[in-house]
Amino acid sequence: STTQVAIVGGGPAGLMLSHLLAGQGIESVVLEARSRQAIHETVRAGILEHGTVKLLVESGVSDRVLREGDRHDGIELRFNGESHRIDFQDLVGESVWLYPQTEVFADLAARREADGGDVRYGVSGVSIEGAETDPALTFTDGDGRESELRADLVVGADGSRSYCRGLIPEQTRRRYFKEYPFAWFGILTDAPRSSDELIYANSEHGFALISQRTEIMQRMYFQCDPRENVADWDDERIWSTLRQRVNGNGFELKEGPVLEKVVLPFRSFVQEPLRHGKLFLAGDAAHTVPPTGAKGLNLAIHDVKVLFEALDSYYRTGSTGGLDTYSDVALGRVWKAQHFSYWMTSMLHAAPGDSEFDQARRLGELNSVVSSRHGASYLAECYTGWPSPRA
Numbered sequence: 001s002t003t004q005v006a007i008v009g010g011g012p013a014g015l016m017l018s019h020l021l022a023g024q025g026i027e028s029v030v031l032e033a034r035s036r037q038a039i040h041e042t043v044r045a046g047i048l049e050h051g052t053v054k055l056l057v058e059s060g061v062s063d064r065v066l067r068e069g070d071r072h073d074g075i076e077l078r079f080n081g082e083s084h085r086i087d088f089q090d091l092v093g094e095s096v097w098l099y100p101q102t103e104v105f106a107d108l109a110a111r112r113e114a115d116g117g118d119v120r121y122g123v124s125g126v127s128i129e130g131a132e133t134d135p136a137l138t139f140t141d142g143d144g145r146e147s148e149l150r151a152d153l154v155v156g157a158d159g160s161r162s163y164c165r166g167l168i169p170e171q172t173r174r175r176y177f178k179e180y181p182f183a184w185f186g187i188l189t190d191a192p193r194s195s196d197e198l199i200y201a202n203s204e205h206g207f208a209l210i211s212q213r214t215e216i217m218q219r220m221y222f223q224c225d226p227r228e229n230v231a232d233w234d235d236e237r238i239w240s241t242l243r244q245r246v247n248g249n250g251f252e253l254k255e256g257p258v259l260e261k262v263v264l265p266f267r268s269f270v271q272e273p274l275r276h277g278k279l280f281l282a283g284d285a286a287h288t289v290p291p292t293g294a295k296g297l298n299l300a301i302h303d304v305k306v307l308f309e310a311l312d313s314y315y316r317t318g319s320t321g322g323l324d325t326y327s328d329v330a331l332g333r334v335w336k337a338q339h340f341s342y343w344m345t346s347m348l349h350a351a352p353g354d355s356e357f358d359q360a361r362r363l364g365e366l367n368s369v370v371s372s373r374h375g376a377s378y379l380a381e382c383y384t385g386w387p388s389p390r391a
């Protein structure tokens with residue numbers, strides 16, 4: 001069979017692209033290795049930039065984000081036992097939304113299904129020939145049938161373990177890596193909210209992040225060793241670690257049973273360029289950020305927005321201008337987000353082996369951000385999301 005755009009990967013990036021293309025009458029087929037349920041059950045970050053929310057709402061994916069999500073007009077940075085609010089509305093006139101990113105996937109999957117989109121879950125053995133000039137995909141469908149698909153163009157939105165990014169020849173690509181000597185221990189807990197806003201805490205015992213999900217379920221993280229095993233952590237050990245890092249000066253966490261535990265790795269990664277012939281990379285397939293600041297999904301959705309506008313213009317007018325500039329335009333924001341995620345990480349976490357100077361300097365950095373309208377505005381602008389370049 002044939003289609004216009006073959007999309008490898010049915011996570012938020014792949015589904016969003018397929019949805020936007022369908023709105024312009026452009027055909028696509030989405031191939032996803034996992035089951036719909038397995039993707040939905042993977043706990044992810046909870047923060048959406050205003051631009052991500054706008055695209056979800058305006059493209060008709062979800063108004064649930066506005067009804068069930070919570071608008072957050074600021075965050076707290078907590079260090080030396082004191083909280084300092086960064087007021088996004090006052091500083092840059094924008095907000096973010098707390099809405100679990102798994103719900104973004106659920107909304108997209110439901111929308112594609114309702115619109116009769118061709119999204120195939122449980123696909124294995126995807127192989128692509130001719131990505132440069134004339135793409136032909138072979139794969140095994142969820143029901144075991146061998147299939148072939150020819151497409152005008154292929155989009156690799158197949159996540160951090162991407163097959164597609166390896167199709168770009170070594171001589172024409174460049175990879176950037178950074179590893180960090182720590183990870184996050186993430187929990188879901190059956191407890192009421194401890195705070196209305198997110199708290200990013202630096203302490204002499206390490207970093208912690210207090211986030212939320214619902215009235216009765218909360219999400220929290222604390223810095224840990226990357227080799228930490230969740231089985232070694234019972235509820236009391238988890239809560240005493242969190243208490244030590246955030247309680248004090250009248251603030252006390254509301255505790256409850258721990259429902260889910262996971263260790264999240266920290267990596268920064270970019271592969272450039274995002275295009276090779278008829279193949280385009282989007283989202284985690286091309287770049288990974290450490291979780292501090294929750295940029296991963298937001299960045300993937302931005303790639304897709306830029307790529308969609310390029311594809312739309314190509315199919316409407318035959319112009320390849322947008323496709324030709326896609327990589328550079330998307331990478332502009334990718335590197336801003338790489339910097340922001342790295343900066344928030346390094347400003348809030350002490351690395352093992354850091355000296356007293358390193359930690360004292362870090363407090364100086366935090367103080368210079370919270371005590372300056374310019375510093376705080378910079379953080380607020382990055383956190384809520386930079387304006388998108390016009391196509």
Ligand code: DHB
Pocket residue numbers: 044045046047198211212219291292293294
């Ligand atoms: C969440 C995760 C993040 O990485 C972050 O910076 C903020 C919030 C979350 O899961 O709620």
